Amino acid sequence: xxxxxxxxxxxxxxxxxxxxxxxxxxxxxxxxxxxxxxxxxxxxxxxxxxxxxxxxxxxxxxxxxxxxxxxxxxxxxxxxxxxxxxxxxxxxxxxxxxxxxxxxxxxxxxxxxxxxxxxxxxxxxxxxxxxxxxxxxxxxxxxxxxxxxxxxxxxxxxxxxxxxxxxxxxxxxxxxxxxxxxxxxxxxxxxxxxxxxxxxxxxxxxxxxxxxxxxxxxxxxxxxxxxxxxxxxxxxxxxxxxxxxxxxxxxxxxxxxxxxxxxxxxxxxxxxxxxxxxxxxxxxxxxx
Amino acid sequence: xxxxxxxxxxxxxxxxxxxxxxxxxxxxxxxxxxxxxxxxxxxxxxxxxxxxxxxxxxxxxxxxxxxxxxxxxxxxxxxxxxxxxxxxxxxxxxxxxxxxxxxxxxxxxxxxxxxxxxxxxxxxxxxxxxxxxxxxxxx
Numbered sequence: 001x002x003x004x005x006x007x008x009x010x011x012x013x014x015x016x017x018x019x020x021x022x023x024x025x026x027x028x029x030x031x032x033x034x035x036x037x038x039x040x041x042x043x044x045x046x047x048x049x050x051x052x053x054x055x056x057x058x059x060x061x062x063x064x065x066x067x068x069x070x071x072x073x074x075x076x077x078x079x080x081x082x083x084x085x086x087x088x089x090x091x092x093x094x095x096x097x098x099x100x101x102x103x104x105x106x107x108x109x110x111x112x113x114x115x116x117x118x119x120x121x122x123x124x125x126x127x128x129x130x131x132x133x134x135x136x137x138x139x140x141x142x143x144x145x146x147x148x149x150x151x152x153x154x155x156x157x158x159x160x161x162x163x164x165x166x167x168x169x170x171x172x173x174x175x176x177x178x179x180x181x182x183x184x185x186x187x188x189x190x191x192x193x194x195x196x197x198x199x200x201x202x203x204x205x206x207x208x209x210x211x212x213x214x215x216x217x218x219x220x221x222x223x224x225x226x227x228x229x230x231x232x233x234x235x236x237x238x239x240x241x242x243x244x245x246x247x248x249x250x251x252x253x254x255x256x257x258x259x260x261x262x263x264x265x266x267x268x269x270x271x272x273x274x275x276x277x278x279x280x281x282x283x284x285x286x287x288x
Numbered sequence: 289x290x291x292x293x294x295x296x297x298x299x300x301x302x303x304x305x306x307x308x309x310x311x312x313x314x315x316x317x318x319x320x321x322x323x324x325x326x327x328x329x330x331x332x333x334x335x336x337x338x339x340x341x342x343x344x345x346x347x348x349x350x351x352x353x354x355x356x357x358x359x360x361x362x363x364x365x366x367x368x369x370x371x372x373x374x375x376x377x378x379x380x381x382x383x384x385x386x387x388x389x390x391x392x393x394x395x396x397x398x399x400x401x402x403x404x405x406x407x408x409x410x411x412x413x414x415x416x417x418x419x420x421x422x423x424x425x426x427x
Contacts, residue, residue: 085302178306210313210331212338213394241331248332249339249400250386 005061012058015051018107023051025103033095034088046096049075054100090140091133098129159185161192168200168269169193170262172237174207182218186225193231200269201226204262206237216251223256232272234258236265298356298367303344312341312353316368319355323364325426333366333424336404339397340370340420346391348372348418358423365406365425376414 223233259265316337351372389395407423
């Protein structure tokens with residue numbers, strides 16, 4: 001049952017009349033559900049803006065969110081995004097809006113003034129809201145689980161360890177190297193070193209857009225771990241801008257061999273392993 | 289603040305997880321490309337942004353990063369303000385020393401970032417938070 005224009009202007013008048021009381025109750029109820037995880041000033045500001053937008057929308061006779069309710073919609077979008085980024089649940093976010101109903105009912109004294117049926121209906125309404133919020137929260141959680149599963153699968157897909165040559169394995173790193181991925185890379189690499197009996201491992205960072213101290217630390221740890229297992233690591237794919245950044249940042253790779261390209265790294269590994277005939281053969285083939 | 293140059297409205301990212309650090313990095317790169325920083329300067333600024341955003345998350349307990357385009361009249365640049373309401377830094381000189389870390393990092397994030405940018409300003413109050421402003425100008 002949509003709001004009629006007359007009803008919406010009556011409601012706007014009610015909002016005007018009980019403005020302070022409704023705002024206060026609204027803020028208080030939302031604050032109770034957010035349990036101090038949002039500053040009071042921030043919350044006051046948000047509710048004040050929402051209240052104003054809601055009142056103006058009603059006063060203008062707009063009773064639908066789609067279409068003319070542009071300002072309310074923009075505010076709700078902003079609020080929802082901010083809450084999501086701050087880690088609030090969907091229920092906690094939606095309650096920020098639903099809370100105005102109870103604030104309105106209490107402030108305008110609907111419970112006493114109107115019939116018993118009216119009071120019952122309002123209580124029933126908030127109970128149904130709760131049921132709706134529960135289904136929504138469960139739904140969102142199920143969706144998030146799907147996304148988390150996919151992210152995990154992607155993590156495994158994105159970190160292959162490939163055999164480049166007899167005794168030489170390589171890990172081409174692409175994208176962001178966070179702690180979780182670094183852990184997967186290290187485990188994969190160490191296991192592959194054992195499985196293939198390779199004495200050389202090349203970590204190629206061509207696909208890593210920025211090498212900061214965290215990335216460097218992860219790479220260094222992997223190199224040290226590989227060394228403990230008797231393998232030598234070579235870091236390749238250091239582009240000019242990355243080299244300059246690493247120097248300015250002050251990161252030192254110590255005695256770890258680093259190369260500009262994967263090909264250089266492979267040549268280095270083959271030379272070190274005494275497979276120089278293989279290198280020569282490869283070079284000869286290229287020249288023909 | 290003692291920075292020269294006019295600034296237009298910036299874009300703010302709330303930093304509360306590792307993914308947000310990635311978002312700060314991506315936004316920084318986008319803006320750096322827009323003001324035509326060289327590839328080396330882009331990489332340096334993005335790396336500094338990555339370090340400082342992670343510091344905001346790990347040591348400041350989360351906060352925000354605001355990325356703005358600044359214009360000195362002569363050249364354009366990118367300014368990023370990182371702020372948090374964390375514990376603050378008790379000994380700034382020590383924190384800016386190469387190789388010193390209160391966490392488990394390499395101890396180069398803060399000191400290294402300073403070398404990656406053209407202007408570096410840090411305001412910190414123990415118990416109230418830290419605010420770091422960095423600027424990189426196009427050449």
